[in-house]
Amino acid sequence: MGLKLHNTFTRTKEEFVPVEKGKVKFYMCGPTVYDYIHIGNARAFIAGDVLRRFMKYIGYDVTYVLNLTDIDDKIIQRSQKEGVSTESITEKFSKAFFEDIDTLGIEKADAYPRATEHVEEIIVLIKRLIGQASAYQVGGDVYYDVSKFANYGKLSGKNIDDLRAGARVAVDEKKRNPHDFALWKNQKPGEPAWESPWGMGRPGWHIECSAMSMKYLGESFDIHAGGQDLIFPHHENEIAQSEGATKQKFVKYWLHNGFLQIEGEKMAKSLGNFRTVREIVKIYPGRVLRLFFLQKHYRSPIDLTDQGLQAAASASARLKIFYDKLNKVLGTIGNIRKEIDPKTLSKSETKFFDSFEKMKSALTEAMSDDLNTPVAISVLFDMVRETNKLLSRDDLTENEKMLLVYSKKNFDDFNSFLGLIDSKEESVDSKMVDALVTLLIELRNELRAKKEWELSDKIRDQLNAMGVVLEDKGRETEWRLK
Ligand SMILES: [Zn+2]
Structure with missing residues (x-):
C-alpha cells in the first residue's frame, strides 16, 4: 500500500x-x-x-x-x-x-x-x-x-x-x-x-x-x-x-x-487573540497541544478552544496512565519468548491477536491516506481499550503475557511517528496514582454522605474522562482503568 x-x-x-x-x-x-x-x-x-x-x-x-x-x-x-x-x-x-x-x-x-x-x-x-x-x-x-x-x-x-x-x-x-x-x-x-x-x-x-x-x-x-x-x-x-x-x-x-481559528475567530494580533506556543504550554503540556492538532486532519480548518484543549488533556492523560501501567506490568513479567505462534493461541487469545492485527493495518492505512491522523489516533485508543482488558487481569497466561509484549512493541512503533507519549518524561508513579485516586474516592464518598451530588458527580466524571472508572459496590467504591 x-x-x-x-x-x-x-x-x-x-x-x-x-x-x-x-x-x-x-x-x-x-x-x-x-x-x-x-x-x-x-x-x-x-x-x-x-x-x-x-x-x-x-x-x-x-x-x-x-x-x-x-x-x-x-x-x-x-x-x-x-x-x-x-x-x-x-x-x-x-x-x-x-x-x-x-x-x-x-x-x-x-x-x-x-x-x-x-x-x-x-x-x-x-x-x-x-x-x-x-x-x-x-x-x-x-x-x-x-x-x-x-x-x-x-x-x-x-x-x-x-x-x-x-x-x-x-x-x-x-x-x-x-x-x-x-x-x-x-x-x-x-x-x-x-x-x-x-x-x-x-x-x-x-x-x-x-x-x-x-x-x-x-x-x-x-x-x-x-x-x-x-x-x-x-x-x-x-x-x-x-x-x-x-x-x-x-x-x-x-x-x-488548513486555517486555524481561536474560539471561532480569526487569530490576529490586532484582535488581541494571538496565542503563542509559550502561553499554551504554561497551561497544557506540549504533548497535549500535539494531540489536539493531530486529532484533526492537517488540511482541515481547526478551532482552538479551551474545551478542546481540556478534552485533549484528558485523552493525553489516559494514554500516559495506560502506557505506564503497561510498562509496569511488563516489568513484572520478566523474560519471555518474543515470537507469537498463532497456532498455540486459545480462542480468546486469537480474538485479541486478530483484532489487534486488524487495528494495526487500519492505523497504517489511515496514515498512508494523506496523513489521516484523526482516524489513526482513534484506532490507537481502540488498542488502548483492548490492551487494558488484559492489564486489568492478574491471572495472565503465558500467551497473554506474550500478547502484552507484542502490544507494547506496536505502541512503541506508532509512538515513533505520532510522538504522543514522551518516553523521556518521568513516568507517573503508579503508587502515587493509587494514592491520589483513593483520596478522591474518599472525598467523593464524604460528599455523597452529605448529599452533595453535584460535586461528587464531578469527581466521578472528571476521573472518567481521564480513563479512571469508578464502580460503586454497596458501600465500597472500586476503580479500574478504562
Ligand atoms: Zn519559505
Whole structure:
C-alpha cells in the first residue's frame, strides 16, 4: 500500500513517488525569528514532523530541512523599536523557537539554514536570474519580472491578468509589473547590509527559501510544506524564482495546513487573540497541544478552544496512565519468548491477536491516506481499550503475557511517528496514582454522605474522562482503568 499525499499544485491526492528511489527531500518553511512562534506555526511544524517520522517508519531515508528567516522587515522594526541589534533579536527568538519545538515533541531537523549565512548563494541565484532576463535591477534594488514566468499563479490558482487588474495597492514606480517582487533590497540608513554587485543591501524573503532549499536538497526535490497563508505569494514566488533559474521542476509535492481559528475567530494580533506556543504550554503540556492538532486532519480548518484543549488533556492523560501501567506490568513479567505462534493461541487469545492485527493495518492505512491522523489516533485508543482488558487481569497466561509484549512493541512503533507519549518524561508513579485516586474516592464518598451530588458527580466524571472508572459496590467504591 503506497503513501498518498494531497498536492496543492494539482489539487489532488497523489501517490507519493520520490524523485530518487527510497529517498525523501523535505523542506519546511520555518519561522521569521522576531517573536515567539504562534500556535498556527506549531500546527505546521507538528504536521511536518509527523509526516517526516512516518516516512522514516515506512522505510524512506528522509532529509528534513527547516530554515530560519533571520533578516526581514519585522526583525529590523523590532530591533529599532527596542534599540538593540538585529542579532540580539534573532538570537533570542531562535533559542526560544528551539525550546518550543522541543516541548512539542518535534524531532530535530537535519539542517536549520539561516538566511544571513547564505547571502553568497542568494547572490549567485539572483545573478543567474538577471542573466536570463528574469530579473532586473533598478538602482540598488533587484526585482523578479513575473511576466517572464509563464506558470506564474499556477500554485495558488491566481491569474496574472486578474492580479494586475486587482493591484491598485502601493504602485511602486520602480517595478515593471505591480506583482514583481524584490529579490534584493537596497540598504536604508541604519539597516544591516551585505555587499553585492548591486551595492550594499539585503535579500528579499522569497529568494532565501529558493536558495537554501536548493542548496541542501537539490534543484528538484520532493516536498515543500508550510501553512496555507504561505501559498501566495511566498511559495508562488519561490516556484517562479527556482524554475525561472533552473528550468526544472522545483518541487514535486506542495503540502499546506488548513486555517486555524481561536474560539471561532480569526487569530490576529490586532484582535488581541494571538496565542503563542509559550502561553499554551504554561497551561497544557506540549504533548497535549500535539494531540489536539493531530486529532484533526492537517488540511482541515481547526478551532482552538479551551474545551478542546481540556478534552485533549484528558485523552493525553489516559494514554500516559495506560502506557505506564503497561510498562509496569511488563516489568513484572520478566523474560519471555518474543515470537507469537498463532497456532498455540486459545480462542480468546486469537480474538485479541486478530483484532489487534486488524487495528494495526487500519492505523497504517489511515496514515498512508494523506496523513489521516484523526482516524489513526482513534484506532490507537481502540488498542488502548483492548490492551487494558488484559492489564486489568492478574491471572495472565503465558500467551497473554506474550500478547502484552507484542502490544507494547506496536505502541512503541506508532509512538515513533505520532510522538504522543514522551518516553523521556518521568513516568507517573503508579503508587502515587493509587494514592491520589483513593483520596478522591474518599472525598467523593464524604460528599455523597452529605448529599452533595453535584460535586461528587464531578469527581466521578472528571476521573472518567481521564480513563479512571469508578464502580460503586454497596458501600465500597472500586476503580479500574478504562
Ligand atoms: Zn519559505
